[in-house]
Amino acid sequence: NAGVTQTPKFQVLKTGQSMTLQCAQDMNHNSMYWYRQDPGMGLRLIYYSASEGTTDKGEVPNGYNVSRLNKREFSLRLESAAPSQTSVYFCASSEPGQGIAEAFFGQGTRLTVV
Amino acid sequence: DQQVKQNSPSLSVQEGRISILNCDYTNSMFDYFLWYKKYPAEGPTFLISISSIKDKNEDGRFTVFLNKSAKHLSLHIVPSQPGDSAVYFCAARITGGGNKLTFGTGTQLKVEL
Numbered sequence: 001n002a003g004v005t006q007t008p009k010f011q012v013l014k015t016g017q018s019m020t021l022q023c024a025q026d027m028n029h030n031s032m033y034w035y036r037q038d039p040g041m042g043l044r045l046i047y048y049s050a051s052e053g054t055t056d057k058g059e060v061p062n063g064y065n066v067s068r069l070n071k072r073e074f075s076l077r078l079e080s081a082a083p084s085q086t087s088v089y090f091c092a093s094s095e096p097g098q099g100i101a102e103a104f105f106g107q108g109t110r111l112t113v114v
Numbered sequence: 115d116q117q118v119k120q121n122s123p124s125l126s127v128q129e130g131r132i133s134i135l136n137c138d139y140t141n142s143m144f145d146y147f148l149w150y151k152k153y154p155a156e157g158p159t160f161l162i163s164i165s166s167i168k169d170k171n172e173d174g175r176f177t178v179f180l181n182k183s184a185k186h187l188s189l190h191i192v193p194s195q196p197g198d199s200a201v202y203f204c205a206a207r208i209t210g211g212g213n214k215l216t217f218g219t220g221t222q223l224k225v226e227l
Binding site for chain 2: 004031033035040041042043044045048050056058090092094096100101102103104105106107108
């Protein structure tokens with residue numbers, strides 16, 4: 001049972017390059033999320049997808065795009081990377097419902113933009 | 115505007131003693147509060163949660179207390195073990211918000227032998 005799987009685990013980009021972070025979950029969850037973690041900032045929501053076919057902006061969406069490819073997969077794209085996007089990115093999934101609030105996280109992608 | 119605050123960046127506790135991690139929030143629309151634990155180079159893992167209609171939830175060595183009037187919650191770990199050394203994040207969910215979580219900045223707990 002893999003849970004939430006993110007690829008790649010590490011990436012170095014040059015300013016202006018583009019890349020896509022991949023995320024897949026095998027828990028049949030409807031909702032998926034992308035967060036970024038920066039020192040002293042906690043985790044901040046970039047985009048989320050409440051269900052297949054829907055996506056919405058979170059707290060810090062600028063410079064990113066997302067695609068909910070199917071129920072399992074949710075990708076995050078950086079079209080033109082900037083040094084400010086150097087961060088650790090976490091994908092998560094959950095099944096919202098009565099009494100259920102926890103999200104399950106992947107292991108993270110450490111991205112450095114030089 | 116930081117809606118979920120963890121004002122202690124770090125905490126050091128001796129093995130066997132109680133660890134108390136604190137969290138304050140400002141938004142009255144939060145209906146669930148969660149604690150996550152994070153080891154280096156790993157994703158956060160869910161630890162324990164509490165509904166806003168309760169004031170205490172217990173799971174083994176971990177207990178979360180919620181004081182709604184003070185907009186404050188705390189995580190108690192008793193007894194603390196060296197394996198508990200990690201960063202602990204407090205998080206909160208808004209009613210009807212699609213399970214989006216708002217996180218605090220985290221507290222680094224170090225349990226010393």
